[in-house]
Amino acid sequence: xxxxxxxxxxxxxxxxxxxxxxxxxxxxxxxxxxxxxxxxxxxxxxxxxxxxxxxxxxxxxxxxxxxxxxxxxxxxxxxxxxxxxxxxxxxxxxxxxxxxxxxxxxxxxxxxxxxxxxxxxxxxxxxxxxxxxxxxxxxxxxxxxxxxxxxxxxxxxxxxxxxxxxxxxxxxxxxxxxxxxxxxxxxxxxxxxxxxxxxxxxxxxxxxxxxxxxxxxxxxxxxxxxxxxxxxxxxxxxxxxxxxxxxxxxxxxxxxxxxxxxxxxxxxxxxxxxxxxxxxxxxxxxxxxxxxxxxxxxxxxxxxxxxxxxxxxxxxxxxxxxxxxxxxxx
Amino acid sequence: xxxxxxxxxxxxxxxxxxxxxxxxxxxxxxxxxxxxxxxxxxxxxxxxxxxxxxxxxxxxxxxxxxxxxxxxxxxxxxxxxxxxxxxxxxxxxxxxxxxxxxxxxxxxxxxxxxxxxxxxxxxxxxxxxxxxxxxxxxxxxxxxxxxxxxxxxxxxxxxxxxxxxxxxxxxxxxxxxxxxxxxxxxxxxxxxxxxxxxxxxxxxxxxxxxxxxxxxxxxxxxxxxxxxxxxxxxxxxxxxxxxxxxxxxxxxxxxxxxxxxxxxxxxxxxxxxxxxxxxxxxxxxxxxxxxxxxxxxxxxxxxxxxxxxxxxxxxxxxxxxxxxxxxxxx
Numbered sequence: 115x116x117x118x119x120x121x122x123x124x125x126x127x128x129x130x131x132x133x134x135x136x137x138x139x140x141x142x143x144x145x146x147x148x149x150x151x152x153x154x155x156x157x158x159x160x161x162x163x164x165x166x167x168x169x170x171x172x173x174x175x176x177x178x179x180x181x182x183x184x185x186x187x188x189x190x191x192x193x194x195x196x197x198x199x200x201x202x203x204x205x206x207x208x209x210x211x212x213x214x215x216x217x218x219x220x221x222x223x224x225x226x227x228x229x230x231x232x233x234x235x236x237x238x239x240x241x242x243x244x245x246x247x248x249x250x251x252x253x254x255x256x257x258x259x260x261x262x263x264x265x266x267x268x269x270x271x272x273x274x275x276x277x278x279x280x281x282x283x284x285x286x287x288x289x290x291x292x293x294x295x296x297x298x299x300x301x302x303x304x305x306x307x308x309x310x311x312x313x314x315x316x317x318x319x320x321x322x323x324x325x326x327x328x329x330x331x332x333x334x335x336x337x338x339x340x341x342x343x344x345x346x347x348x349x350x351x352x353x354x355x356x357x358x359x360x361x362x363x364x365x366x367x368x369x370x371x372x373x374x375x376x377x378x379x380x381x382x383x384x385x386x387x388x389x390x391x392x393x394x395x396x397x398x399x400x401x402x403x404x405x406x407x408x409x410x411x412x413x414x415x416x417x418x419x420x421x422x423x424x425x426x427x428x429x430x431x432x433x434x435x436x437x438x439x440x441x442x443x444x
Numbered sequence: 445x446x447x448x449x450x451x452x453x454x455x456x457x458x459x460x461x462x463x464x465x466x467x468x469x470x471x472x473x474x475x476x477x478x479x480x481x482x483x484x485x486x487x488x489x490x491x492x493x494x495x496x497x498x499x500x501x502x503x504x505x506x507x508x509x510x511x512x513x514x515x516x517x518x519x520x521x522x523x524x525x526x527x528x529x530x531x532x533x534x535x536x537x538x539x540x541x542x543x544x545x546x547x548x549x550x551x552x553x554x555x556x557x558x559x560x561x562x563x564x565x566x567x568x569x570x571x572x573x574x575x576x577x578x579x580x581x582x583x584x585x586x587x588x589x590x591x592x593x594x595x596x597x598x599x600x601x602x603x604x605x606x607x608x609x610x611x612x613x614x615x616x617x618x619x620x621x622x623x624x625x626x627x628x629x630x631x632x633x634x635x636x637x638x639x640x641x642x643x644x645x646x647x648x649x650x651x652x653x654x655x656x657x658x659x660x661x662x663x664x665x666x667x668x669x670x671x672x673x674x675x676x677x678x679x680x681x682x683x684x685x686x687x688x689x690x691x692x693x694x695x696x697x698x699x700x701x702x703x704x705x706x707x708x709x710x711x712x713x714x715x716x717x718x719x720x721x722x723x724x725x726x727x728x729x730x731x732x733x734x735x736x737x738x739x740x741x742x743x744x745x746x747x748x749x750x751x752x753x754x755x756x757x758x759x760x761x762x763x764x765x766x767x768x769x770x771x772x773x774x
Binding site: 171172348371375380 | 494500502678685686696697698700702703704705706709710712713714715716719
């Protein structure tokens with residue numbers, strides 16, 4: 115049977131079990147030109163929370179009653195499509211379910227010989243591309259500049275900080291646990307990391323960024339963004355990647371210091387990785403090269419239990435329980 | 445005697461008479477290489493309010509006890525400097541006072557034969573350059589796009605909208621009086637103008653911007669910025685020029701819809717005209733050309749009464765009483 119997790123209600127605040135329903139359907143049968151995909155790994159992303167809301171966004175909302183949208187690595191287990199052979203693996207958006215019939219559109223083959231499969235949801239996938247394009251195309255780092263990245267031990271943040279170091283920046287992370295801070299400094303080479311749960315972020319930033327902040331890669335929004343705004347340099351860039359602190363908030367925190375952008379000729383710029391997909395291949399190749407040379411480290415946190423563990427696994431993101439890319443094994 | 449208006453206290457909220465003092469000093473005597481300037485026109489700018497605050501900004505705050513900073517057109521009335529002859533006029537920053545001795549540094553000659561002198565504080569001066577660079581270098585207008593400009597009948601806004609029309613944009617202004625709206629539509633050629641004091645801005649924007657908003661040139665900040673954020677298009681640009689609604693606010697209004705920047709891959713970008721001074725001359729020449737061809741209209745509102753009228757004239761800006769560039773005749 116095909117176990118599916120469907121969105122039944124639009125969550126208010128934190129998503130809860132009653133917002134979802136599990137259904138079991140017969141495993142579908144591929145027709146001519148189609149194939150059957152068995153989900154192997156499901157990507158957990160903070161952006162999923164946004165897809166649950168009924169608002170205009172860069173992707174349409176998940177419809178009520180539909181299988182929850184998710185990036186996936188799937189295995190081809192039956193094929194009537196000459197472009198895909200049984201046993202091959204593909205990246206796609208099969209959603210939070212065990213099986214999907216596909217005609218091959220919008221799928222990308224990935225090889226377990228090149229890298230562990232979950233890495234194609236992380237550093238060598240959408241997550242890595244988000245870090246790569248957000249930092250390099252929006253953040254525009256220059257050697258010697260100071261880069262601050264929040265969500266530093268998260269899937270995107272850890273790549274951003276490492277690419278920042280590769281580009282010669284002074285890199286300061288912000289994370290929510292001592293162990294996460296130690297990890298990004300000791301293992302990933304960040305220059306410093308602030309534990310926002312126990313430190314005064316403003317004071318710690320002044321200490322670790324004596325030359326001010328040139329780039330703030332924002333994964334969290336909220337009060338930390340507001341604090342950073344008071345310490346940006348002239349011509350600073352703030353790539354706006356996410357706002358995980360806000361996704362479940364019923365009342366949003368607005369950046370009251372936004373006029374710092376004006377007096378510093380600085381910019382706050384949103385970006386969506388989907389805008390860059392036509393440039394994805396060389397970016398992935400460059401990151402794969404860094405991985406092989408040991409200049410970039412990837413980390414995935416794999417949760418067992420399959421489709422039925424979707425919600426508790428998603429909640430780990432909002433509770434700050436993951437380090438690196440969070441993936442659910444299906 | 446040299447009548448001077450000095451900043452004595454840092455205003456809280458709206459500036460008031462007791463924040464300033466008038467002093468009379470003997471007219472200074474130019475030494476070798478110097479000249480005596482008699483102030484003829486004083487520029488009134490919303491940014492002056494920011495200069496009164498003791499905060500790090502793009503210019504240092506006016507020191508308590510100092511003559512209030514202001515852009516000026518002055519006449520050379522005595523000269524020991526071979527580069528400047530008596531009877532010539534210069535643009536500079538002589539401040540809110542009748543006389544200044546200068547060595548000629550940071551002055552720019554202006555000619556009453558080319559344009560009325562107050563225009564060199566407006567369309568052919570810093571104000572015009574602010575509109576020009578903010579729209580063309582930050583706003584990046586393309587023909588067919590929709591440009592919304594707040595403070596539409598103000599010195600900067602009226603130029604922004606006209607340049608927007610020259611570049612083929614659909615231009616919608618926002619202003620605070622029926623007469624101002626009529627002026628920018630009937631005299632300056634804006635496509636529409638919303639009176640934010642009587643109309644529902646969100647509803648009016650939906651009506652006048654059926655294709656969404658590509659550029660919002662923000663002179664006012666506050667709630668209008670927040671409303672515009674809900675109607676921006678993908679890749680929208682928001683040049684952040686000013687926030688006149690906020691300059692006297694003791695509690696700032698923060699844009700709670702800023703995450704619209706994220707989902708629309710849009711940017712909110714501050715700029716300061718001083719960044720562009722090395723490109724000022726060709727810009728002024730281009731605008732002078734448009735003026736001569738009748739493609740651009742300039743408007744100055746001249747207040748009589750000299751230095752002692754500084755504060756009541758400044759207040760006209762915050763009370764929305766000016767149309768076009770507000771200038772005090774000294």
